[in-house]
Amino acid sequence: xxxxxxxxxxxxxxxxxxxxxxxxxxxxxxxxxxxxxxxxxxxxxxxxxxxxxxxxxxxxxxxxxxxxxxxxxxxxxxxxxxxxxxxxxxxxxxxxxxxxxxxxxxxxxxxxxxxxxxxxxxxxxxxxxxxxxxxxxxxxxxxxxxxxxxxxxxxxxxxxxxxxxxxxxxxxxxxxxxxxxxxxxxxxxxxxxxxxxxxxxxxxxxxxxxxxxxxxxxxxxxxxxxxxxxxxxxxxxxxxxxxxxxxxxxxxxxxxxxxxxxxxxxxxxxxxxxxxxxxxxxxxxxxxxxxxxxxxxxxxxxxxxxxxxxxxxxxxxxxxxxxxxxxxxxxxxxxxxxxxxxxxxxxxxxxxxxxxxxxxxxxx
Amino acid sequence: xxxxxxxxxxxxxxxxxxxxxxxxxxxxxxxxxxxxxxxxxxxxxxxxxxxxxxxxxxxxxxxxxxxxxxxxxxxxxxxxxxxxxxxxxxxxxxxxxxxxxxxxxxxxxxxxxxxxxxxxxxxxxxxxxxxxxxxxxxxxxxxxxxxxxxxxxxxxxxxxxxxxxxxxxxxxxxxxxxxxxxxxxxxxxxxxxxxxxxxxxxxxxxxxxxxxxxxxxxxxxxxxxxxxxxxxxxxxxxxxxxxxxxxxxxxxxxxxxxxxxxxxxxxxxxxxxxxxxxxxxxxxxxxxxxxxxxxxxxxxxxxxxxxxxxxxxxxxxxxxxxxxxxxxxxxxxxxxxxxxxxxxxxxxxxxxxxxxxxxxxxxxxxxxxxxxxxxxxxxxxxx
Numbered sequence: 034x035x036x037x038x039x040x041x042x043x044x045x046x047x048x049x050x051x052x053x054x055x056x057x058x059x060x061x062x063x064x065x066x067x068x069x070x071x072x073x074x075x076x077x078x079x080x081x082x083x084x085x086x087x088x089x090x091x092x093x094x095x096x097x098x099x100x101x102x103x104x105x106x107x108x109x110x111x112x113x114x115x116x117x118x119x120x121x122x123x124x125x126x127x128x129x130x131x132x133x134x135x136x137x138x139x140x141x142x143x144x145x146x147x148x149x150x151x152x153x154x155x156x157x158x159x160x161x162x163x164x165x166x167x168x169x170x171x172x173x174x175x176x177x178x179x180x181x182x183x184x185x186x187x188x189x190x191x192x193x194x195x196x197x198x199x200x201x202x203x204x205x206x207x208x209x210x211x212x213x214x215x216x217x218x219x220x221x222x223x224x225x226x227x228x229x230x231x232x233x234x235x236x237x238x239x240x241x242x243x244x245x246x247x248x249x250x251x252x253x254x255x256x257x258x259x260x261x262x263x264x265x266x267x268x269x270x271x272x273x274x275x276x277x278x279x280x281x282x283x284x285x286x287x288x289x290x291x292x293x294x295x296x297x298x299x300x301x302x303x304x305x306x307x308x309x310x311x312x313x314x315x316x317x318x319x320x321x322x323x324x325x326x327x328x329x330x331x332x333x334x335x336x337x338x339x340x341x342x343x344x345x346x347x348x349x350x351x352x353x354x355x356x357x358x359x360x361x362x363x364x365x366x367x368x369x370x371x372x373x374x375x376x377x378x379x380x381x382x383x384x385x386x387x388x389x390x391x392x393x394x395x396x397x
Numbered sequence: 398x399x400x401x402x403x404x405x406x407x408x409x410x411x412x413x414x415x416x417x418x419x420x421x422x423x424x425x426x427x428x429x430x431x432x433x434x435x436x437x438x439x440x441x442x443x444x445x446x447x448x449x450x451x452x453x454x455x456x457x458x459x460x461x462x463x464x465x466x467x468x469x470x471x472x473x474x475x476x477x478x479x480x481x482x483x484x485x486x487x488x489x490x491x492x493x494x495x496x497x498x499x500x501x502x503x504x505x506x507x508x509x510x511x512x513x514x515x516x517x518x519x520x521x522x523x524x525x526x527x528x529x530x531x532x533x534x535x536x537x538x539x540x541x542x543x544x545x546x547x548x549x550x551x552x553x554x555x556x557x558x559x560x561x562x563x564x565x566x567x568x569x570x571x572x573x574x575x576x577x578x579x580x581x582x583x584x585x586x587x588x589x590x591x592x593x594x595x596x597x598x599x600x601x602x603x604x605x606x607x608x609x610x611x612x613x614x615x616x617x618x619x620x621x622x623x624x625x626x627x628x629x630x631x632x633x634x635x636x637x638x639x640x641x642x643x644x645x646x647x648x649x650x651x652x653x654x655x656x657x658x659x660x661x662x663x664x665x666x667x668x669x670x671x672x673x674x675x676x677x678x679x680x681x682x683x684x685x686x687x688x689x690x691x692x693x694x695x696x697x698x699x700x701x702x703x704x705x706x707x708x709x710x711x712x713x714x715x716x717x718x719x720x721x722x723x724x725x726x727x728x729x730x731x732x733x734x735x736x737x738x739x740x741x742x743x744x745x746x747x748x749x750x751x752x753x754x755x756x757x758x759x760x761x762x763x764x765x766x767x768x769x770x771x772x773x774x775x776x777x778x779x780x
Contacts, residue, residue, distance in 0.1 A: 141524050196569075200741060207744030270573075273580035277521070288573060290529055297496060297527070 035239045038247040040172035043179030045251030048313040049226040053259040057221035058281045065217035067202045067272035068209045070263045076222030077256035083376045084228040084252045088245050091235035093387040099232040100327040106386045123321045128348040132359040159315040160342040164335050171315045178308045185305045190265045192289045197268040223372040226252050233320035428491035432500045432555030434540035437507045438474040445481035446472035446541040467552040478519045498530045500555035502540035513619040517576050528573040538593040582751045583736025588613045614730045622728040637733045638665050647713045654693025658686040667738040681766040688774045698778030707771040715767040729755040
């Protein structure tokens with residue numbers, strides 16, 4: 034099960050764009066208003082750094098996945114315990130994303146369809162892809178969907194050209210000041226890109242050198258899209274309305290009217306967003322079940338994938354009944370401790386230990 | 398093979414279930430709302446009226462819309478928009494669809510006695526709204542009455558109004574623009590007004606005898622501060638950065654002849670130097686002019702005469718526009734966006750002024766500078 038660098042690029046960029054399309058812009062906008070593009074830029078750079086660190090770690094341990102090399106570097110007990118944090122992170126992201134997606138569909142398009150039908154359809158699709166084809170199938174899908182998805186994401190930003198007023202982001206800095214800009218970054222940076230998947234995916238890359246380049250490019254494409262869409266939202270609606278929008282990029286599509294003829298393109302947005310979501314969810318499900326199979330030593334990861342889907346379904350149903358769980362993006366424990374720990378703390382530690390080992394080995 | 402057939406059959410059946418058909422309404426189950434009217438009702442309630450186009454009725458010969466009604470008005474009262482809308486829905490055979498609405502008419506009475514900003518919540522929150530519809534203020538009659546009127550050319554009054562605005566005024570009066578302007582601190586809004594004259598014969602046909610277009614200047618709370626006629630309103634639109642003026646007519650010095658120009662490439666620039674001390678704002682407007690009618694004695698083949706009328710036009714227009722600015726300034730409603738300009742240019746100074754901008758705006762010294770270039774004198778010099 035090896036994948037090329039090209040699908041790697043699409044998988045990384047799709048799954049990053051999906052998160053950044055609905056969370057960080059809103060969170061940053063609430064704090065830093067018309068300067069939130071600066072917050073997004075800072076956050077994007079921080080996450081680029083996180084991706085780079087994780088890539089370093091992966092390059093040091095080319096022939097192993099996260100589950101094995103963390104055991105190598107930190108010892109079996111500690112390694113196995115810390116890896117659970119990543120499993121939890123992936124499970125948490127799986128369920129929040131599914132909940133958000135299903136709620137969105139119910140609000141916009143399918144008013145009468147029972148939520149459970151949507152959840153089951155989504156989960157079935159993801160688990161089917163993982164069960165039948167594993168990563169190969171997902172990467173093929175990503176290759177096919179990716180170009181359309183990214184072209185649509187970038188092009189829909191410019192369909193509002195008629196209403197763009199660049200002066201709306203002025204005055205820069207004066208109204209918010211550094212504290213608000215940094216606060217905006219602090220709330221949003223964790224959701225701008227999605228670096229942890231490469232800790233598992235990198236092991237499957239055929240050519241490690243081109244794959245690492247693909248990952249960096251994929252992250253960069255998503256990050257640039259995040260900043261660009263923030264800017265366009267500001268250009269079109271201005272900071273006062275934009276900071277109230279729950280789905281800023283979706284709202285952009287509603288304004289589009291070209292020659293009084295091309296209107297209501299929001300249905301396209303929802304469709305492409307669903308495609309992208311499918312890729313992201315199945316990538317997560319795959320790395321989660323593959324990781325768990327390595328962790329437990331039980332070889333049949335496909336069976337684990339099926340089992341995890343049931344757990345996932347249970348969490349989604351539970352959290353859709355408890356509003357607080359599916360809306361805790363701004364939870365201070367989460368963004369203050371948990372995310373920095375998994376995005377920076379552990380990778381930095383692994384990198385340090387790996388480099389030290391290398392340095393100790395080389396003189397001999 | 399058998400397995401493949403079974404799978405194909407199974408997926409075909411699944412398509413029926415998973416295609417979202419449970420939520421789909423066929424076009425013959427939908428009522429397309431093209432216009433909505435908001436009026437004030439008793440007990441602080443509001444009356445919502447929807448102008449629904451009757452799609453089942455085929456247009457008469459030649460596709461013209463003359464003769465019978467092509468719409469119905471459905472209305473109900475409620476505490477908020479949704480409640481009234483539900484009341485209408487319960488009485489209607491088709492599902493009301495708002496996505497294609499092009500106009501929201503609000504009566505003057507409602508503007509005066511209610512907070513119009515409250516309807517923005519429904520417009521923004523409910524995904525069924527498109528925020529592309531225009532908002533107009535109805536004066537002299539209820540908004541519902543406006544929807545009931547027949548347009549001589551178009552099937553619906555709301556379509557007629559929308560097309561009229563597109564043809565004549567390029568300014569964007571959509572509900573989205575209004576919401577953005579209302580939320581910003583340094584701009585006040587202007588709204589198109591339709592004044593309905595009481596007709597003698599009780600005719601419901603829209604014509605120049607029954608309706609007059611005007612513009613209303615609103616303050617931060619969306620209360621009407623003043624009303625200007627459409628010629629003056631177009632100039633205000635020009636000075637707030639839109640290409641609303643299409644032509645002007647100015648009297649010549651002798652008071653006998655007149656000069657008419659078509660204007661295009663309208664531009665506007667606000668400029669301020671050391672606003673902290675002088676409080677002086679320069680509003681410079683630019684355009685290109687094409688002479689289309691000349692009833693004076695001047696022979697415009699002479700280049701000297703061309704320069705004379707260009708300078709005269711600038712002076713004359715400057716005077717007129719200065720009067721308009723003074724008038725609007727007296728009302729204290731900054732529809733030009735001067736506050737927004739100052740906010741962007743002097744953000745720190747602005748912080749102390751934004752709370753009470755309407756008052757500060759009155760104290761500003763706004764000077765209009767007109768710079769129109771005469772591009773052409775038309776096809777003849779002098780007959």
